[in-house]
Amino acid sequence: xxxxxxxxxxPLLQVEDLHVTVNAGGARPDAVDGISLxxxxxxxxxxxxxxxxxxxxxxxxxxxLLPPGASVTGGRVLYRGTDLIADPRSLRRLRGTGISMIxxxxxxxxxxxxxxxxxxxxxxRRHHGWSPHDARRQAIRLARQMGIPDAxxxxxxxxxxxxxxxRQRVMIAAALAGEPALLxxxxxxxxxxxxxxxxxxxxxxxxxxxxxxxxxxxTHDLAxxxxxxxxxxxxxxxxxxxxxxxxxxxxxxxxxxxxGLLRATPDVDDVQGDLYAIPGYAPGVADRPTGCPFHPRCxxxxxxxxxxxxPLLEVGDGRATACAFPERVARxxxxxxxx
Amino acid sequence: xxxxxxLNDVSVTFRSRRGSHEFRAVxxxxxxxxxxxxxxxxxxxxxxxxxxxxxxVGLNQASAGTAVFDGVxxxxxxxPPELRRRIxxxxxxxxxxxxPRMTIGQQLSELLRVRAGVPRAQVSARARELLxxxxxxxxxxxxxxxxMSGGQRQRAAIAKALSVGxxxxxxxxxxxxLDVSVQAGIIKxxxxxxxxxGLxxxxxAHDLAxxxxxxxxxxxxxxxxxxxxxxxxxxFRNPSHPYTQGLLAAVPRLASRPVRGTAVAGEPxxxxxxxxxxxxxxxxxxxxxxxEQEEPRLEAAGDDAGHTAACHFxxxxxxxxAGTPATGNGNDPSSREVT
Ligand SMILES: Nc1ncnc2c1ncn2[C@@H]1O[C@H](COP(=O)(O)OP(=O)(O)OP(=O)(O)O)[C@@H](O)[C@H]1O
Ligand SMILES: Nc1ncnc2c1ncn2[C@@H]1O[C@H](COP(=O)(O)OP(=O)(O)OP(=O)(O)O)[C@@H](O)[C@H]1O
Ligand code: SF4
Ligand code: SF4
Ligand SMILES: [Mg+2]
Ligand SMILES: [Mg+2]
Numbered sequence: 001x002x003x004x005x006x007x008x009x010x011p012l013l014q015v016e017d018l019h020v021t022v023n024a025g026g027a028r029p030d031a032v033d034g035i036s037l038x039x040x041x042x043x044x045x046x047x048x049x050x051x052x053x054x055x056x057x058x059x060x061x062x063x064x065l066l067p068p069g070a071s072v073t074g075g076r077v078l079y080r081g082t083d084l085i086a087d088p089r090s091l092r093r094l095r096g097t098g099i100s101m102i103x104x105x106x107x108x109x110x111x112x113x114x115x116x117x118x119x120x121x122x123x124x125r126r127h128h129g130w131s132p133h134d135a136r137r138q139a140i141r142l143a144r145q146m147g148i149p150d151a152x153x154x155x156x157x158x159x160x161x162x163x164x165x166x167r168q169r170v171m172i173a174a175a176l177a178g179e180p181a182l183l184x185x186x187x188x189x190x191x192x193x194x195x196x197x198x199x200x201x202x203x204x205x206x207x208x209x210x211x212x213x214x215x216x217x218x219t220h221d222l223a224x225x226x227x228x229x230x231x232x233x234x235x236x237x238x239x240x241x242x243x244x245x246x247x248x249x250x251x252x253x254x255x256x257x258x259x260g261l262l263r264a265t266p267d268v269d270d271v272q273g274d275l276y277a278i279p280g281y282a283p284g285v286a287d288r289p290t291g292c293p294f295h296p297r298c299x300x301x302x303x304x305x306x307x308x309x310x311p312l313l314e315v316g317d318g319r320a321t322a323c324a325f326p327e328r329v330a331r332x333x334x335x336x337x338x339x
Numbered sequence: 340x341x342x343x344x345x346l347n348d349v350s351v352t353f354r355s356r357r358g359s360h361e362f363r364a365v366x367x368x369x370x371x372x373x374x375x376x377x378x379x380x381x382x383x384x385x386x387x388x389x390x391x392x393x394x395x396v397g398l399n400q401a402s403a404g405t406a407v408f409d410g411v412x413x414x415x416x417x418x419p420p421e422l423r424r425r426i427x428x429x430x431x432x433x434x435x436x437x438x439p440r441m442t443i444g445q446q447l448s449e450l451l452r453v454r455a456g457v458p459r460a461q462v463s464a465r466a467r468e469l470l471x472x473x474x475x476x477x478x479x480x481x482x483x484x485x486x487m488s489g490g491q492r493q494r495a496a497i498a499k500a501l502s503v504g505x506x507x508x509x510x511x512x513x514x515x516x517l518d519v520s521v522q523a524g525i526i527k528x529x530x531x532x533x534x535x536x537g538l539x540x541x542x543x544a545h546d547l548a549x550x551x552x553x554x555x556x557x558x559x560x561x562x563x564x565x566x567x568x569x570x571x572x573x574x575f576r577n578p579s580h581p582y583t584q585g586l587l588a589a590v591p592r593l594a595s596r597p598v599r600g601t602a603v604a605g606e607p608x609x610x611x612x613x614x615x616x617x618x619x620x621x622x623x624x625x626x627x628x629x630x631e632q633e634e635p636r637l638e639a640a641g642d643d644a645g646h647t648a649a650c651h652f653x654x655x656x657x658x659x660x661a662g663t664p665a666t667g668n669g670n671d672p673s674s675r676e677v678t
Binding site: 051164193194195201221226227250260262276 | 519520524527575591595
């Protein structure tokens, strides 16, 4: 029996063996296939992986906001020790004030018919019971904090009257108005220009410090994780296949998939070495391979990789890999990328 | 060598959504693309990249300027089929050039017979050859786009563009929607097609790292104009325009390296309300009063042939000190006044 940890050393968020199934042509495959991860207080964790790997479903399952057709079929989501899946009422109470979420497309989170000022502080206003006057003052303060120029004028506009970058700032403001302890981010900068992305990343970095907020940040861009996060979880085909501190993971990955992703990412400062294209394509939910799900694309796969189970195993220094043959990764690291 | 494509002061004008006024999405752009060259076109959203691309392939008309293709001036309105065949376009969303109802084989065969004039007996062999050229398995001839992955679809769209034997391929963000693991393969494909077929490519991207890896030369667009142009190595070593410097500084990096310069602040202003003088002035960290009075023109930046920038205070590398922050045009940077 594990000892119950005190409230202080308990992680803020603890996801244990989460399963999410989806409808796929009559079948019900596990799009999220047994994910476990933790976010400590004040920590920023990146969740990366290819399109369809299950990043958004994982994030949405945490907040109980799964799309129709998707449902949680197993596992626990503990927030400060309370299981949010077993206790949806406490989850509703937490939304916006304990946990908030920002999305790639702010228009999905913002109402098109309400002025952005009102939307920005809606959750916080109900939570704190602010008067309209206080609410407006808070909204202006928050807008300035988000770097929204002309805050007073901007707050009386409608979402469609704002640029993509400003909408994203408004959405972040709305998410942070209730001063959540945990911010879930689903590719909030993917649709933006690098210039605006850079501004949003710097904004999130600053807010994280100021509000000592934790983040779980979904993206497919490893460089964004390098800028923002302390730890990274790499997903492939519904599972986490590598986990560890960002710097160590990106300089010495312990899973061939992570290494492939790193070698496929072009470097803006350097053109040494050829770009590596991971052979083949990521499998769809309905046709994920048996054994190690990466084996059809893995450059160092062997027949043993085609069946059996490949759990995420710790390899020391806070790192873990689902590759059963980490020594092969080390060998791979010594080979040059060939075209 | 004579250029395959030469644009002289080309403008593309649109009427604003509310119809009240006209604005130039492309504003007096001059650009030469030599045969066998891959030229990158980068810039923020709305800078006019697609508008320029669509003009080159004949989907937009120019309101001013001329374009010469292989020694022949491109006609303003309808283009003869032979010219249309020789300039092909690939889009970010491959669906826009694939027919969802037909198999890839049917789509290629039709193009080969009708547009490329391939004799019936040779059509199927040629279709196979095309799939091979873009590294798709031959059994995909019988597949419809729906069943294919994003990367496969983009390869199929490229095969369609190649089927009519073009001289110039205009690729508008062909890798922007792809996962990084797949993107690398498409980047290599362009490089390979240039090598094997002598194809000339205008490659539009917003990812500077991708452009650095693929292109021979790069043009940077800002609000309808080319503000800097140079050979790729030179541009990344000695970015001269403050906008180029700011774009480069905004790119997130995998490794924590010192980044020169400050990222671009703010957002591009409305095209219909251009600032006086230099259009980058409202966001420029080194703007001075001259910038308000006079519009800078593209002029030689440093000794590297073909390196031009449109800035009164462009940074010009002094011989032998490539890569170090240099002084602008002999002007003393300490005497900068910010307007
Ligand atoms: N509501 C749904 N019904 C059926 N299948 C779904 C649903 N939502 C997601 N899926 C499937 O589950 C898998 C994982 O989806 P998810 O959106 O979590 O991927 P992701 O990692 O966020 O990808 P992306 O990078 O493209 O956003 C995908 O194959 C997707 O098609
Ligand atoms: N057919 C059109 N009618 C009116 N305005 C247009 C039209 N096409 C483009 N525009 C406008 O012209 C400007 C330049 O757009 P364009 O699509 O060329 O930019 P871009 O550089 O390709 O941007 P992105 O990176 O977002 O693709 C934008 O303000 C756009 O709204
Ligand atoms: S378990 Fe086998 S297939 Fe999977 S990553 Fe390791 S070596 Fe490759
Ligand atoms: S001309 Fe002036 S405002 Fe324009 S980029 Fe150069 S320094 Fe900046
Ligand atoms: Mg997603
Ligand atoms: Mg475009």
